Amino acid sequence: MGEIDGIFDTSRKTLEEIEQRLEMPRREFLQFCATLAVTMGLPSGAEAAVAKAIEAAKRPSVIWLHFQECTGCSESLLRAEHPTLEKLILDVISLDYHETLMAAAGHQAEAARKAAMKANKGKYVLVVEGAIPTKNNGIYCKIGGQTAIDMVKECAADAAAVIAIGSCASWGGMPSTIPSISGADSSPTGSAGVAEVLGKPVVTIPGCPPNPYNFLATVVHFLTFGKLPEVDKLGRPKFAYSRLIHENCERRAHFDAGRFAMQFGDPGHRQGYCLYKLGCKGPETYANCSTLGFGDAGENNWPVGCGHPCIGCTEKGVGFQKPIHQVAKMLNVTPPLQYPRIVEEQGKAASFASAAAVAAVAGAAAGAAIMLTRNLGLSHAAEEAERAKDAGGSGKRASVAKAGE
Amino acid sequence: MANHQHAAPAPVGGSLVNIVTLSCGVLIALMAAILVVRFLFGLGAVTNLNDGYPWGIWIAVDVVIGSAFACGGFSVAMLVYIFNKGEYHPLVRPALLASLFGYTLAGAGVIFDLGRWWNVWNMFWPGSINPNSVMFEVAVCITLYIVVMWIEFSPVVLEKLGKEDARKKVSKAMFFIIALGTVLPMMHQSSLGTLLVVMGGQVHPLWQTPALPLLYLLSAIFMGYAVVLFESCLTSTAYRRKLEMQMLTPMAKIMLGILAVFIVVRLGDVIVRGALPKAFAPSVEALMFWLEMACFIAPLVLIGAEANRRNPARLFLAGILLMLGGALMRLSGFLIGYETGGDFNYFPTLAEVLVTAGLFAVEVLGYIIITRRFPVLPREDVQAAH
Numbered sequence: 001m002g003e004i005d006g007i008f009d010t011s012r013k014t015l016e017e018i019e020q021r022l023e024m025p026r027r028e029f030l031q032f033c034a035t036l037a038v039t040m041g042l043p044s045g046a047e048a049a050v051a052k053a054i055e056a057a058k059r060p061s062v063i064w065l066h067f068q069e070c071t072g073c074s075e076s077l078l079r080a081e082h083p084t085l086e087k088l089i090l091d092v093i094s095l096d097y098h099e100t101l102m103a104a105a106g107h108q109a110e111a112a113r114k115a116a117m118k119a120n121k122g123k124y125v126l127v128v129e130g131a132i133p134t135k136n137n138g139i140y141c142k143i144g145g146q147t148a149i150d151m152v153k154e155c156a157a158d159a160a161a162v163i164a165i166g167s168c169a170s171w172g173g174m175p176s177t178i179p180s181i182s183g184a185d186s187s188p189t190g191s192a193g194v195a196e197v198l199g200k201p202v203v204t205i206p207g208c209p210p211n212p213y214n215f216l217a218t219v220v221h222f223l224t225f226g227k228l229p230e231v232d233k234l235g236r237p238k239f240a241y242s243r244l245i246h247e248n249c250e251r252r253a254h255f256d257a258g259r260f261a262m263q264f265g266d267p268g269h270r271q272g273y274c275l276y277k278l279g280c281k282g283p284e285t286y287a288n289c290s291t292l293g294f295g296d297a298g299e300n301n302w303p304v305g306c307g308h309p310c311i312g313c314t315e316k317g318v319g320f321q322k323p324i325h326q327v328a329k330m331l332n333v334t335p336p337l338q339y340p341r342i343v344e345e346q347g348k349a350a351s352f353a354s355a356a357a358v359a360a361v362a363g364a365a366a367g368a369a370i371m372l373t374r375n376l377g378l379s380h381a382a383e384e385a386e387r388a389k390d391a392g393g394s395g396k397r398a399s400v401a402k403a404g405e
Numbered sequence: 406m407a408n409h410q411h412a413a414p415a416p417v418g419g420s421l422v423n424i425v426t427l428s429c430g431v432l433i434a435l436m437a438a439i440l441v442v443r444f445l446f447g448l449g450a451v452t453n454l455n456d457g458y459p460w461g462i463w464i465a466v467d468v469v470i471g472s473a474f475a476c477g478g479f480s481v482a483m484l485v486y487i488f489n490k491g492e493y494h495p496l497v498r499p500a501l502l503a504s505l506f507g508y509t510l511a512g513a514g515v516i517f518d519l520g521r522w523w524n525v526w527n528m529f530w531p532g533s534i535n536p537n538s539v540m541f542e543v544a545v546c547i548t549l550y551i552v553v554m555w556i557e558f559s560p561v562v563l564e565k566l567g568k569e570d571a572r573k574k575v576s577k578a579m580f581f582i583i584a585l586g587t588v589l590p591m592m593h594q595s596s597l598g599t600l601l602v603v604m605g606g607q608v609h610p611l612w613q614t615p616a617l618p619l620l621y622l623l624s625a626i627f628m629g630y631a632v633v634l635f636e637s638c639l640t641s642t643a644y645r646r647k648l649e650m651q652m653l654t655p656m657a658k659i660m661l662g663i664l665a666v667f668i669v670v671r672l673g674d675v676i677v678r679g680a681l682p683k684a685f686a687p688s689v690e691a692l693m694f695w696l697e698m699a700c701f702i703a704p705l706v707l708i709g710a711e712a713n714r715r716n717p718a719r720l721f722l723a724g725i726l727l728m729l730g731g732a733l734m735r736l737s738g739f740l741i742g743y744e745t746g747g748d749f750n751y752f753p754t755l756a757e758v759l760v761t762a763g764l765f766a767v768e769v770l771g772y773i774i775i776t777r778r779f780p781v782l783p784r785e786d787v788q789a790a791h
Contacts, residue, residue: 347453
């Protein structure tokens with residue numbers, strides 16, 4: 001709690017500083033930190049640690065390499081509509097080398113990379129975007145005369161952490177797809193992921209492109225706790241990739257109820273039914289797309305939300321490999337044998353029989369009550385009369401009445 | 406209590422076959438037949454329940470109203486054991502018997518109403534319980550109370566069977582059981598009101614209030630006394646016994662006291678929340694509200710005066726009116742003033758009505774059999790000789 005109190009202490013100098021540095025109000029900054037903490041599934045109080053880490057302005061040097069890719073990962077990160085996200089990316093980290101964003105060019109750029117690596121030896125974060133061609137010693141992708149293989153090995157050697165962003169860097173992604181021609185046993189350039197080239201596991205943030213928050217949360221986790229988040233066996237952070245898309249899908253109720261879109265534009269598709277039969281790979285793809293809105297443009301802004309089946313881009317062996325409209329393999333759920341009705345009965349008005357039965361019960365009860373009341377009244381009157389008759393004497397009734405009182 | 410000498414309870418005796426028990430038997434047979442269909446083909450086969458009205462009369466009447474009617478045991482036990490009014494002791498056993506049946510059948514009613522009743526054990530399974538649920542509180546509390554009441558009633562059975570030793574052993578723990586038997590109904594009777602609070606705006610403003618738990622508890626207590634008035638007058642008349650006026654008259658005064666507090670809270674709450682204008686709108690709900698209020702206020706007029714409380718006819722009528730008022734309040738909250746939107750509609754089917762009637766028949770039949778064969782009511786000849 002102490003840390004949280006510290007955060008909300010408005011007189012604290014660092015907060016003023018961060019307001020200026022990030023050009024964002026304190027409230028928005030704390031909301032951002034809380035969002036990240038929640039994304040990572042951290043316990044309460046972690047947002048304070050996150051805020052402190054970002055405030056501290058110990059911006060780690062980040063070297064960002066591009067290989068066989070479309071720059072979609074970088075684009076998605078920069079095109080995030082959240083007003084200050086790009087600001088944060090550029091300000092939380094010190095992006096010392098990024099081929100798309102840096103102003104420098106040619107040998108000047110390569111010199112900047114080498115200088116940053118030297119100055120932050122063992123402390124910088126290496127981010128790799130794109131697959132690495134391995135066929136023919138990797139001659140299919142060269143930067144400054146250096147092959148992608150050499151470059152990634154050189155940069156990874158002294159890096160504190162290596163993060164592979166996007167499906168291409170994670171396992172090869174689309175460039176690694178084997179063409180359907182006879183005799184082909186690999187993609188034309190032998191594209192591979194970072195882990196394969198380095199021969200050691202790295203953190204992967206697959207997706208085409210991945211949700212920027214998943215990347216950002218991983219970096220902030222590193223900043224906050226000095227280590228990378230817990231990952232699954234494919235190197236994906238568990239906070240984002242431990243659940244099937246299908247499990248939390250907004251169309252899941254339609255799946256359970258057996259309501260499927262059978263083709264694009266049919267009545268079911270127009271009503272937002274489940275896309276399973278159009279080949280949605282949600283049931284075999286691990287990612288948080290269904291719970292974390294993409295690109296800050298609001299919820300529903302993801303393939304399934306827009307009416308297109310998930311292609312499984314975060315899942316090796318599914319995305320870019322299985323045909324888009326091939327029906328997914330169910331990993332943990334099979335549809336029920338029985339489905340609830342689509343049209344729900346609204347209930348019927350009183351039938352003659354039931355209304356008569358209710359009336360009969362009420363009538364019988366009322367009649368019995370009246371009769372009984374009348375009898376009780378009559379016996380009371382009789383008793384009173386007898387009591388009056390006995391009054392004054394030592395009648396048995398009176399003594400009983402007295403004893404009773 | 407030592408200074409109160411009462412006639413020991415004794416079986417009433419007599420034949421078990423008469424027009425009332427036979428009628429009960431017919432109703433029970435009808436219920437059994439409907440329940441066979443219900444359990445084989447599901448709720449949809451016999452009820453009018455739907456997504457808008459998932460609770461019908463099996464819950465609103467059998468459970469909510471039924472358990473309130475069964476508060477006689479708790480109300481009288483509270484009077485005798487908590488407030489140490491030993492003079493009411495002879496009322497305890499018959500009241501407890503009625504409560505016992507009321508609650509046990511309410512528990513059965515819940516099972517009838519559960520769509521997937523075979524999952525009911527989850528309610529008590531530590532791994533599947535949800536301790537934050539109001540329904541869980543009600544379910545566990547009622548179940549526990551049913552068990553507690555059977556223990557409270559066990560001396561009657563043990564006496565009949567002549568197991569004196571066992572009876573003495575049970576008696577030693579009885580103070581604890583009786584305490585539990587007073588606390589538990591207070592918990593779940595108020596929680597039955599909380600059930601409606603949870604339903605929020607679906608309940609008409611005349612019945613939706615944060616004070617519902619208090620209202621349900623207070624009304625359950627006076628309904629308990631009302632049921633005792635009803636039950637005692639009915640039993641005395643049916644068995645041609647002397648009316649227990651020496652106990653009923655002062656008890657009615659206590660009942661009126663609680664009723665007065667209740668009316669103040671009920672009306673005060675409606676006024677404070679600004680819901681009173683709704684009571685003057687031309688609607689079924691407004692009509693039900695005034696019917697209910699009339700049932701609550703009429704007893705004050707009927708038996709407000711001490712002399713009138715000596716008249717069994719007035720006591721009996723007041724008891725019926727209060728039972729009816731409390732029942733209407735519950736029925737309005739759970740069904741009549743309950744609206745989920747859309748075109749949803751509910752009226753019980755003939756089958757639902759027959760099952761409810763059958764449950765009440767079980768209660769009446771059970772009461773007759775047990776009072777005739779077990780020592781529940783005070784021995785009449787001793788009193789007459791007195």
